[in-house]
């Protein structure tokens with residue numbers, strides 16, 4: 058049976074459908090989860106999708122982090138369930154303290170959309186183990202609040218423990234400290250990143266321009282990685 062991967066929809070989520078589609082293409086069974094409920098519907102993994110949950114009021118992800126479903130998501134993450142936060146989902150993970158630091162307005166104060174090159178540095182996670190260490194990939198980036206910040210002590214720990222899962226290559230698009238594009242927790246089950254793997258899973262629909270120099274489907278392996286971990290467990 059295909060692993061069941063839940064995708065949480067909050068009011069203002071945008072990319073929940075694309076995340077469900079990516080899961081299906083990768084060989085999993087997507088399960089729609091609703092922010093106002095406590096029911097995880099026996100899923101094996103969870104994706105927090107991109108978008109503008111609760112209109113980005115207060116801070117992006119701040120209100121979603123205290124939505125009813127997040128009580129269960131946090132408990133499941135702490136039990137070791139694979140959880141992936143994409144863009145607004147990464148902001149939610151940070152606001153929920155499942156990952157450290159914060160995400161602030163892009164340094165240039167503007168919303169940005171570009172095909173972004175990044176390096177996968179930590180392949181010891183549920184969502185990245187099918188990449189090779191330091192592999193370069195290209196997936197879309199689109200956000201207004203993608204500047205990663207953390208205090209010196211946290212940055213030192215993240216660097217020292219190899220928890221910087223993804224680093225921007227060529228261009229730092231938003232002023233993120235240490236070019237941080239995404240993180241994992243110590244256990245490797247919780248991963249968050251600003252760029253969008255779910256938008257690069259089908260040839261012809263991702264960043265497949267000659268300039269991007271990418272297959273256009275670099276995002277697929279995120280989902281295939283989690284599915285491989287879950288399938289091996291059964």
Ligand SMILES: NC(=O)CC[C@H](N)C(=O)O
Nearest residue numbers: 107108144145200201202
């Ligand atoms: N694409 C997204 O998920 C946008 C994330 C967030 N609301 C921002 O603009 O920073």
